[in-house]
Amino acid sequence: MSAAGGGGRGRPAARGRFVVLEGLDGAGTTTQARLLGERLRADGRTAHVTAEPSGGPVGALVRQVLTRRVTGVAGADFDPHALALLFAADRRDHRAVEIDPKLAAGIDVVSDRYTLSSLAYQGAALGEMEWVRQVNGAAGPPDATLFLRVRPEVALRRRRAASLDREIYEVGAFQRKVAAEYDRAIALLRQAGESVIEIDGERPVEAVAAAVWAAVSTL
Known part of the structure; x- marks a missing residue:
């Protein structure tokens, strides 16, 4: 990435860049998003990790919902279409409230997951990509x-070694389908x-x- 432009007095800041890290649960997206944010700052950029x-x-x-703290009526599984809509609503809000204002201010934004996750995970859950x-x-x-490509069995092993908490998608057969x-x-x-x-x-x-x-430095 080239340095964000400052320019003369009164000129708006150059738009920041929006980069997404994607992959299966356990692929390392959270770690790599953090490291990329640190590298951007070391390179003189202003970066925000989300x-x-x-x-x-x-x-x-x-x-x-993902951790089963909220379920459907009478403890039933949460409706997968409703969950897909919640992901979409959260993404719209995330973009409007957090991502776009920072990009407009010349700040680079690195996100651990975005739309590709919904296409893969909700696509696998619903069969309606x-x-x-x-x-x-x-x-x-x-x-x-x-996209951090990691085999499903490797990703699941990493995830289980890193945390005792389990989310609804952390099942071997489902992760293979998501892959x-x-x-x-x-x-x-x-x-x-794209x-x-x-x-x-x-x-x-x-x-x-x-x-x-x-990869990012070519942007």
Whole structure:
């Protein structure tokens, strides 16, 4: 990334860049988002690291559903279509309240997950990827998505080693299905002209971070 322009007095700041880290649960997206934010700052940029579900009110509800703190009526499973709509609503709010104002101020934004996650996870849960894409249509694309490719069994092993907390999607068979949906979703976004860069997420953390930086520095 080139330095954000300051220019002469009265000139608006150059728009920041919006970069997304994606992958299966356990792929390392949270770690790499943090490291990318640190690298951007070290390079003289102003960077903001965020995540989805967001820290907003809808995002808080989504997190409670994912951890089964909130369920459907009488303890039933939460309706998967309703959950997909909550993800879309949180993304719209996240973009309007947090992401877009920072980009407009010349701040780079790095997000741990974005629309591609919904296409893969809600696409796998519902079998209706095109519908998921439509309800997320207003969110707008990032400047680049970096997909950390990790085999489902490796990602699940990492996730279980890192935390005792379990979310509703952390099941081996479902993660394999999500991995296949990621491939479909990546092809779909590329056909629409979006930039999706694949990185081997099974390498050591430092090697993955170097590959992430190499990809981002071309923006």
